[in-house]
Amino acid sequence: MGDAEPLPADTDDAENAQDAENAQDAQDVEVGTLPDVGPEHRLPRPVVDPDEAFSGREIRRLTAAVLASRTGGGLGQVLSDLAYIATSVLISAGLAVGIANALRDVVDAPAVEGAATLDPETVRLLVTLALVAAGLGLAVRLGPLGVSAGGVRWWVPMPVDRPGLVRPTLVRALIAGPLLGAAGFVLVAVVTGTEWSAVGGSAALGAAAGLVVVALAGLAQPHPGVVSGLARTSDLGVAAVPVLGVGLVVAGVSTGRALDLPLWVDGLVGVAGVGLTILWASRLDRLSSAVLRARSAVADQASAGVMSLDLRALGRAMQGSVRLRVPRRPRTFARVRGPVQAILTADLTLFARSSSTWAQVIGLSALVVVAQQIPALRAGVGLLLLLVVVGYRAATVGAQGARHAEQSTELDRIVPLGARDVRRVRAVLPSLTALTVTLAIGLPLTFASGDPGWLVLALAGAVTYGAAAIRNAYRKPPDWSGPLLATPGGALPAGASAAFTKGPDVAVLCSVPWAVALLLGAPAPELVVVQLLLAWVAVLVATRVPAERT
Structure with missing residues (x-):
């Protein structure tokens, strides 16, 4: 019996040890670190059957089937x-x-005897180069591949193949690119008086060029730095085309039949487009979710601007893909004294850091010089339209600071100035950018007639267009809840149409003295005085602040 007494102690020790082990397991579970167990106690690793996994194509078809079942569309709807x-x-x-x-x-139009005239083939060459450069910039900014906003939220996080999700947009891009390229080249050929027998060759070359442009944009899309560089290069290319035209005009060079290319050139461009397309299609899996989200945001903003006819929103969407070059140690504001200098320096800095803005100003100024070589745009109504359209566009390019301030109202509120004074200061840079265009028209007229009144009209006109650009930059968004206005193109809300005219209305109405002077062929002193008064009125109208914004 004496040998049996230690058993309870051993049993207690065993039970205590078991309780301690259970407590340790519970603690390990709480802290998230499970003890290592033997192979016989481990759960089997879950394995996905490849035959049961969804592909990107199946996810798209399943989503389309669900949408079709809810919308109830049939053959009649199609x-x-x-x-x-x-x-x-x-x-x-x-x-x-x-x-x-x-x-x-x-x-x-018939040319004036003894005056320089731009050859139609030269116009064809310049417009074609500008069209290709602009098409490349548009393609890289919008991005040829992507999914909708809903697809970014629901499809992209799924463990499915990325090429299966974006393949429909690849097909659409390969169809739209050649079609738009062919249509653009055909329009340019028709405008420049090309014979109808050569229009087919222009269409083939345009289709091949469109395929190359779309493929290049697709290859660059996974790399945001390359996209930004190509967008900036396209802007510089568009601006360089009028400068090239000025050089051709000064040198007296006529391109003649420069664009009558042999068929093997069209074939070479087409083969290059096909090769780039094959390379592009093999790299669809390189699109990251961040690139798809960025492309969806730009596409949504651009489509909203197009549907609402809001060019300001469309311009913001196009500028979102271009990165500004910000120096590491900015010393621009070291000598700034006072709020006026701060606003001017900020606008100039924003203007200088964006290569597309100052390149556009140079290109627009050169465009005016080249366009005046066309007989119909040398005087009269043609020259007036050229002045108003290009001058107002140059002013809006210089009003980027005001556009940013309208979008972020705190930029103006942190400056110790009144709202009217802030807008007056912001009108300085747009007036200077418009001055480059008005001088390109006023200086030749002054040298030809010897009348300095053209220069005064150019200075006053620049102030007018600068004020019009500020009025447009600070306008309210369109009000789509107003009453409908019947138009030949459909119903249009009256409030929305009124919003779109803010800015261009001042530019057109305050250009009446210019119109009279161009029609008469001389700037009378009365017209110069009226133009100065209208410039002052334009500044007053553009800097007026509504009551709800004060």
Whole structure:
């Protein structure tokens, strides 16, 4: 019996040890570190059956089936959509042909004897180069591949193949690129008076060029730095085309039949486009979720600007893909004294850091010089339209600071100045950018006639366009809740149409003295005085602050 007494002690020790082990396991579970167990106690690793996993194509089809079941669209709806698309295409084609014929009459207008004239083939070459550069910039900014905003939220996080999700946009890009390229080249050929027998060759070259542009944009899309560089290069290319035209005009060079290229050139460009497309299609899996989200945001903002006819929103969407070069140690504001200098320096710094803005100003100034070599744009109504359109555009390019201030109102509120004074200061840079265009018209007229009144009109006109750009930059967003206004193009809210005219209305109405002077051929002293008064009125109107903004 004496040997049996230690058993309870051993049993207690065993039970205590078991309790301690259970407590340690519970503690390990709480802290998230499970003890290592033997192979016989481990759970099997979950394995996904490849035959049961969804692909990107199946996810798209499943989503389309769900949407179709909820919308209830049938064959009638499909036929109705196709009829609508066909009607829209026919109407757009008719408008394009009408505009092309009108521009063709302008380019082929008879020249004044003894005056320099720009050859139509030279115009064709310049416009074609600008079209290719602008198309590349638009393609890289919008991004040819992507999914919708809903697809970014629901499809992209799924463990499915990325090429299967974006393949429909690849097909659309490969169709839209050549079609738009061919249409653009054909319009340029028709406008410049090309014979109809050579239009087919222009269409083939345009389709091949469009394929190359879309493929290059697709290859660059996964790399934001390359996209920004190509966008900046395209802006510089568009601005360099008018400068090239000025050089051709000064040198007296006529390109003759420069664009009558042999067929093997069209084939070479087409082969390059096909090769780039194959390379692009093999790299669809390199698109990251960040790139797809950025592309979706730009596409949504751009489509909203197009649907609402808001060019300001569209411009913001296009500028979102270009990065500004910010120096590491900015010393621009070291000598700034006072709020006025601070605003001017900030606007100038923003203008200088964006290569596309100052390049556009240079290009617009050169465009005015080149366009005046066309007989119909040398005097009269043609020259007036050139002045108003290009001058106002140059002013809006210089009003980037005001546009940012309208979007972020705290930029103006932190400055110890009144709202009217802030707007007056911000009107300085747009007036200077518009001055480059007005001087490009006023100086030749002054040298030709010897009348300095043209220079005064140029200075006053620059102030007018600068004020119009400020009025447009600070305008309210369109009000789509107002009453509808019946127009030949459909119903349009009256409030929205009124918002779109703020800015251009001042530019047009305050250019009446210019119109009279160009029609008469001389700036009378009364016209100069009226133009100065209208410039003052334009500044007053543009700097007026509504009551709700004070």
